Amino acid sequence: MSLKLLILILCLPVLLSAQLRPDTTRKVNYLVIPTLFRTPETGWAYGLSGSLSFKTTEWRDSLTRVSMVQMIGIFSERQQNIQSVDATIYFPKERYILYFNSTHSYFPDKFWGIGQYSRNESEEKYAFENFNISTHIKRKFSRHLFFGVLEDFQNIFKVRYGEGSLMDSTFFYGKTNYNVLGLGLSASYDTRNSTFWPTKGVFLQSQFTTYNKGFASDYSFNKWTLEARLFKRLFRDHVIACQLYNYYTFGQAPFRSMATLGGAGNLRGFYQGRYRDNSMYSVIAEYRAPLFWRFSACVFGGFGDVYAKPRNINAGSIKYSFGGGLRLSILEKEKLNLRVDYGYSDAYNKGFYFTIGECF
Numbered sequence: 001m002s003l004k005l006l007i008l009i010l011c012l013p014v015l016l017s018a019q020l021r022p023d024t025t026r027k028v029n030y031l032v033i034p035t036l037f038r039t040p041e042t043g044w045a046y047g048l049s050g051s052l053s054f055k056t057t058e059w060r061d062s063l064t065r066v067s068m069v070q071m072i073g074i075f076s077e078r079q080q081n082i083q084s085v086d087a088t089i090y091f092p093k094e095r096y097i098l099y100f101n102s103t104h105s106y107f108p109d110k111f112w113g114i115g116q117y118s119r120n121e122s123e124e125k126y127a128f129e130n131f132n133i134s135t136h137i138k139r140k141f142s143r144h145l146f147f148g149v150l151e152d153f154q155n156i157f158k159v160r161y162g163e164g165s166l167m168d169s170t171f172f173y174g175k176t177n178y179n180v181l182g183l184g185l186s187a188s189y190d191t192r193n194s195t196f197w198p199t200k201g202v203f204l205q206s207q208f209t210t211y212n213k214g215f216a217s218d219y220s221f222n223k224w225t226l227e228a229r230l231f232k233r234l235f236r237d238h239v240i241a242c243q244l245y246n247y248y249t250f251g252q253a254p255f256r257s258m259a260t261l262g263g264a265g266n267l268r269g270f271y272q273g274r275y276r277d278n279s280m281y282s283v284i285a286e287y288r289a290p291l292f293w294r295f296s297a298c299v300f301g302g303f304g305d306v307y308a309k310p311r312n313i314n315a316g317s318i319k320y321s322f323g324g325g326l327r328l329s330i331l332e333k334e335k336l337n338l339r340v341d342y343g344y345s346d347a348y349n350k351g352f353y354f355t356i357g358e359c360f
Contacts, residue, residue: 028054039264040271040351047074057092065090080107099136111167115277116317120348126161148186155179156256174254178218184209197335198231199239221251239288243360248279264353267302268343269321277306294329321345
């Protein structure tokens, strides 16, 4: 690692913690900063990030959280590039919440096959470009209960892999360029006392999305996700956090809409996509503890698996990972953290994560 890179890593948390305090004398706060992170999927990645933060009411309104629009452009040491606009808008008294994401990426990636028993030595490379737009708006029906509608559009193009390769010889939908457009419904129940670092409460959410050739999709399939999170304070802000997640598809789910195990938001230590199939489940538990100043620590462990159909779920193929990491609060009031984690499953499946925000 170069000295300049090391200096940037050490200085970035200080820069962020100094500048990400909202100025309540202005209606809109903005910030542009250099971005640096690391994951097993990208290696080191760098770029520029900009954000706008505001409230749709007055800053002193405690019933409405801070809305944020984030823009990012990054390049990785593996020749990947990603440009993204991501927004979360809380309308007055949070009667409505709008989530929006638009992303373009060029992403050289890895493929090991499909299913629970793909082999480490089967690793090969492929590449694709992707453009997607997703929108999700939720309406509050009671203090903690929300119902919503959503759409998801994906355009996969410039797919490239070797002739005669494992990817070429494996059957799945979406080997070449394609579009999918889905419409769906959601229901969620949320009693958390914080969005970024809850110390108590539950979050339950279910989403069902249907993709149909009648909706300008090249494939017809359905996707159902179910997530449950539990946060329990033990003492002095020591917290146990648990997540149960299930991703289920049926029909002609194309390659980039299939379930993947691993990544910064799932079983850390596994490359996201190391295991891929129609569906997956995972269970993760974390112990979060404050240290000093804005620093805290976390240890975690979890298990999960991919599966083609529910009857394929079996104890013999379950994957496990565990690890730990440090946190630095860069948005003190909301407890938004800079995160450094190390996840481990075995000598092949392991890795560091240097990102912003929690796994869940």
